[in-house]
Amino acid sequence: xxxxxxxxxxxxxxxxxxxxxxxxxxxxxxxxxxxxxxxxxxxxxxxxxxxxxxxxxxxxxxxxxxxxxxxxxxxxxxxxxxxxxxxxxxxxxxxxxxxxxxxxxxxxxxxxxxxxxxxxxxxxxxxxxxxxxxxxxxxxxxxxxxxxxxxxxxxxxxxxxxxxxxxxxxxx
Amino acid sequence: xxxxxxxxxxxxxxxxxxxxxxxxxxxxxxxxxxxxxxxxxxxxxxxxxxxxxxxxxxxxxxxxxxxxxxxxxxxxxxxxxxxxxxxxxxxxxxxxxxxxxxxxxxxxxxxxxxxxxxxxxxxxxxxxxxxxxxxxxxxxxxxxxxxxxxxxxxxxxxxxxxxxxxxxxxxx
DNA sequence: GTAGTTGCAAAGATTTTGCCACCAA
DNA sequence: TTGGTGGCAAAATCTTTGCAACTAC
Numbered sequence: 166x167x168x169x170x171x172x173x174x175x176x177x178x179x180x181x182x183x184x185x186x187x188x189x190x191x192x193x194x195x196x197x198x199x200x201x202x203x204x205x206x207x208x209x210x211x212x213x214x215x216x217x218x219x220x221x222x223x224x225x226x227x228x229x230x231x232x233x234x235x236x237x238x239x240x241x242x243x244x245x246x247x248x249x250x251x252x253x254x255x256x257x258x259x260x261x262x263x264x265x266x267x268x269x270x271x272x273x274x275x276x277x278x279x280x281x282x283x284x285x286x287x288x289x290x291x292x293x294x295x296x297x298x299x300x301x302x303x304x305x306x307x308x309x310x311x312x313x314x315x316x317x318x319x320x321x322x323x324x325x326x327x328x329x330x331x332x333x334x335x336x337x
Numbered sequence: 338x339x340x341x342x343x344x345x346x347x348x349x350x351x352x353x354x355x356x357x358x359x360x361x362x363x364x365x366x367x368x369x370x371x372x373x374x375x376x377x378x379x380x381x382x383x384x385x386x387x388x389x390x391x392x393x394x395x396x397x398x399x400x401x402x403x404x405x406x407x408x409x410x411x412x413x414x415x416x417x418x419x420x421x422x423x424x425x426x427x428x429x430x431x432x433x434x435x436x437x438x439x440x441x442x443x444x445x446x447x448x449x450x451x452x453x454x455x456x457x458x459x460x461x462x463x464x465x466x467x468x469x470x471x472x473x474x475x476x477x478x479x480x481x482x483x484x485x486x487x488x489x490x491x492x493x494x495x496x497x498x499x500x501x502x503x504x505x506x507x508x509x
Numbered sequence: 510g511t512a513g514t515t516g517c518a519a520a521g522a523t524t525t526t527g528c529c530a531c532c533a534a
Numbered sequence: 535t536t537g538g539t540g541g542c543a544a545a546a547t548c549t550t551t552g553c554a555a556c557t558a559c
Contacts, residue, residue: 237550306452313483
């Protein structure tokens with residue numbers, strides 16, 4: 166596994182997201198700054214749903230003077246503007262996802278890593294449409310999105326008996 | 338809405354969980370102390386998936402001398418022992434759920450409140466078996482559980498245009 | 510020019526830990 | 535007894551904020 170998305174993705178949707186970031190930013194009332202472009206690009210190119218701190222380390226490689234506060238601030242702005250998602254992991258550390266296309270998450274109970282899980286059959290199972298079947302509401306709750314959170318143990322933790330995969334990423 | 342579960346639940350599964358807590362605790366190698374019983378009981382009787390701090394305030398009503406550290410420590414122990422769940426919310430504040438029966442969550446983007454969502458058609462077992470049609474694995478990932486995280490805007494936030502429901506609970 | 514943005518440092522919030530007295534087994 | 539547990543306070547970690555300098559529009 167690498168830190169970057171698969172090549173076929175990079176040439177497609179990810180590249181498009183990065184290209185359109187500037188206009189999406191302005192549409193949200195946010196100035197199009199160098200820091201924001203790099204923060205978004207680093208997140209969009211990551212497949213590991215990084216924490217703010219992990220992303221900061223990656224951003225700093227391209228923008229050595231960037232501050233952690235700027236990363237935190239903009240992750241929050243992006244999230245509020247719907248440009249990125251905060252991942253629901255059940256851990257207190259916030260993780261972010263630059264891919265807002267419908268997909269699910271595999272969350273490791275041992276190392277808290279998060280992997281994407283695309284499964285057309287589940288969309289076919291009508292999970293999301295079942296949830297939103299009544300005009301986008303469940304009772305009084307206005308449904309925006311429904312995702313699967315699949316929890317268990319990732320391959321790395323099973324083979325290394327609990328050693329945190331995260332460790333490898335921390336040395337960014 | 339109240340802070341306690343519906344009466345028909347209280348007389349049933351919730352009461353049973355509380356009754357069996359002692360033996361479940363010892364089975365997990367944890368001593369059966371007064372603090373642990375109250376912490377678990379307060380969580381099991383809550384329907385709002387409280388944060389550690391909110392739960393601490395409720396526990397303190399029954400055990401005035403309890404410390405916040407004890408609540409944090411035991412929530413972690415209970416979670417590791419599989420007695421409770423940490424709720425995946427996409428916010429940095431950890432929330433806990435004393436109900437480990439299969440159910441889903443409605444997570445408000447505005448106030449971060451979490452409500453339960455029971456739907457027989459989408460019950461956890463059906464999801465798990467759908468997800469891991471091949472012997473409990475998705476690729477190399479060992480699946481333990483699969484839940485829906487439904488995000489959107491809760492009734493309170495829609496009617497009060499964003500006022501945090503949480504505020505009501507904070508005054509425990 | 511002006512409003513919005515950044516970096517820095519400091520503060521705030523959340524969670525964990527060390528240590529000794531105390532309690533359950 | 536005796537190892538596990540709890541309370542307290544301090545530390546560690548994570549996130550937000552105030553402010554002066556800088557930048558996009």
